[in-house]
Amino acid sequence: MEERRALEAKVVEILADALDRRPDEIRLHSSLVDDLGAESIDFLDIVFRLESAFDVRIPEDEIWRGSVGLDPADPEALEAGLAGLRERMPDFRWDRFPARPGRHDLPRLITPETIVDYLSRLLARPAGTAAPSPSAPDAG
């Protein structure tokens, strides 16, 4: 648990730097896009900062595919994935999120918490193996 807290604190610090916010403005369930004003280049910047801080390699786009586990190219899986996310992220402002999201809407689902979840999986796995999909437990 302490490890998790430390990870959360570090992620919040990085996000605060990248998004020019005070750490206390950042809630674990804040949408990076809708609440914290992140634009597409901020995700690149955040990935770069996370990679440097944790000495990991985060494949392109995985910060949101990996962290929310949704593939916009697969409509059925998308629907199931969204249902799972609604359950796992009760504090997220779902009222602002479109019922039928396009590919460009998916980054709006990313929160500090989804990043922490993704990173803890990434840091836990042995080097060189693929990151497990976050939706795997639900699907399995």
Added chain:
Amino acid sequence: MTRRAVVTGMGVVSPLGSDLDAFWRAVRAGASAVRPITRFDPSGFPTRIAAEVPALDLSDLAGSREGWGERGAIARYAAVAAARALAHSGLPAGAEARRRTGVVLAAGLGTYGHQEVFASCAAGIAEKGAAFDGAAFAAALRRLQEPRAAERRSPAATAAALARDHRLGGPAMAVMTACAAGTQAIGDALRWVRLGRADAVLCVASDSELYPMGLASFCLLGALSTRNGEPERASRPFDAGRDGFVLGEGAGALVLEEEASARARGATVHAEVAGFGSACDAFRVTDPHPEGTGALRAMERALADAGLGPRDVGYVNAHGTGTPANDRIEALALRRLFGERTRRVPVSSTKSMIGHLTVAAGAVEAIVTALALRDGVLPPTLNQEAPDPECDLDTVPNVAREARVETALSNSFAFGGQTACLVLRRAAA
């Protein structure tokens, strides 16, 4: 009385060749110039394809070749395209004849040698975590710097070389609005002709980002297609399977002339540049405005400048990069401009064939647009396989189409939110 500007000469240096007629034949045939990168070993990059300019045949090139090899690709491409456009125009030569001929150049960031930059930078870091050692960096740079560094990095030097080589006595300027710059340069030339600052203007746009750091800078932004296994299918603007743009390189040059003096000297008029519009999203640095407002404003302003409306437009040469966001937003802006008529206005992207010529794109695409109007042939958009419902346009899929069109738009948008649009009209017979 309104002074009009017409295109009397065109020259290209392109991945599909550097002879105007051959280039235009290839574009009409729907050829793709996208191939595996050969200029350097791209194996370490996620993107290993591009549209490279083949070796140039310079046998017909007059003018000074002083320091040719040291000038760098951008200046060389500019020189070749400019010389060919001037020859094509038949604009009388000599200082007196060209006293009122200006030059506008749009050129890329400049030419930096890989060795001079990176061996110097490497010298600045002694060990992991060490502070940057400016003295060591400086010593290495002084040793490794290639000749003519100031000139290679300055578009003004390239503009001055063009003015000198072709004895252009009119106004001179270099502009650089990144991927909108080629279009911007033509808009500036149009203004000069209309205001009477010049009777003719040589507009040149030239760029090459096909060097390791250039490729790296776009890879870092995740802007490029990674469809490495199928180069010719990688540049697919407006297609649902698009995954980024493909880098091209080259130059486009146009001679704009005041219509009455061009006709008086018996010049061949290929098209009229009838209007220009510039705007800025003033929103974000890379995300386009979600409503396509900047793109829409540029098109509306260009049409108003030409004294025309959306109903007059018969063809659009789109910015159409092939990135997910650009094409979706450009399509939205086109829908906002044309309304119910949208599906009836052919829209194609030259980038599907020659990739994105970055700073040079607008000039080469204006040339394609002028030729389309002149010859009544709309160039296709290649790789149209899976329509994207968010880009519901007639993209002239895969095959060129014959169509007599009176008025066309050519769009260019930049990182930073700068948007620019030209209105071209078919030349009066």
Added chain:
Amino acid sequence: MRRAVVTGLGAVTPLGATLDATRDALARGESALRPATLFDAAPFGEARAAELLDLDPRRHFRTPKAVKLTDRRTRFAVCAAAMALEDAGYPEDDGSRERLGVLVGTSGSDLLAPDLARAVGPDPEARCARDVPDFARKVLGGLSPLWLLVVLPNMASAHVAIQVGATGPNSAVMTELPAGLSAIAEAADWIARGEADAVLAGGADCGTFGFAYAAFEQAGLFRGALPAGGTGGDASQPGFVPGEGAAVVLLEEEGSARARGARIRGAVLGGGSAAGERGSAEPLARAVREALARGGVDAAAVGTVRAATILAEPFASAEEEALGTLLGFGRGLPGEGGQTSPAPAAAARVSSATGRAGHLLAAAGALEAVLLLSDGPGPGARTPALVCSLGYSGAAAALVLAPAGSGGGGGTT
């Protein structure tokens, strides 16, 4: 004909973080030329630089998050533009700044060598310079993905527009040192043609980094430094000392400026530009002739001349030759610092801030224009004024202004 008038002035320079501070420093005879601190200058044969060190850019950014996307040049541009709007008392942004354009001139970009070095280093054998796959691995893993967006030269104009909400025409001039002055001249044409009702125009630049100094050294710009200040101040030879900063004016269409009761600092009568032989007087002469002709101003009527002089040969002599031939006078007594000394045409003087402020590169010509207009109507300012800039690669720009209160019709009478 729609005419452009100047209603707002903004500058951030090595002599001061505001226009007033810059003017005060010039009046006191101060010099900004000091040993460089931002980078190692000495190896390039010129240890001094004119650095702008006491500026807090965040104050002028509406969205401070954007600061991480800017280099020094872009920050200077945003600050000077915000100051020009404030100086003009331009109406608050109500989301309708569709007729406000932006045109910033700049000479080039800093590649941010320390960032590149940290990405590829340590690499004692400089393998990255020979082995492209090695380079790719290092730079893709170690360089901020924002790098290109920071260094692109059009970003100065883009960020100004984003920070002030200007959705009018937007472009960037890159004609080397004359770019900022050229930007003001071109922006006046935007207004003349009705493309915009107001434009933030000027120059923003930064020459305080190693790649710039290496290129300047190679081009011979640090050889044979010329004095600028014969009287008082720094007795050493200023020479061409690169600086950094920005100078921006707000141009407005005269009718709408008067309708809103704006204070009019002067009018743009005509602009000109040219390019030709490097180090020759001829491009500058052509640019000045064009500006005079477009302004309907006789060369003999020009009273005040300010030039962004390169204090190195052959450029200083080329400038002197062009102006002397056209205007019928020689270079004035140096040492005036930033102070314009208006004088009748026959005895007109050329003044320049470059000897004390350093050469602000593409911002230098725009700074001369801003200084000229901020002087206000002096006793001798009753004639049109000329501002010009000759670059080191053969480009030149000129601007003819009628300072408010002068005979050129720029006044409020």
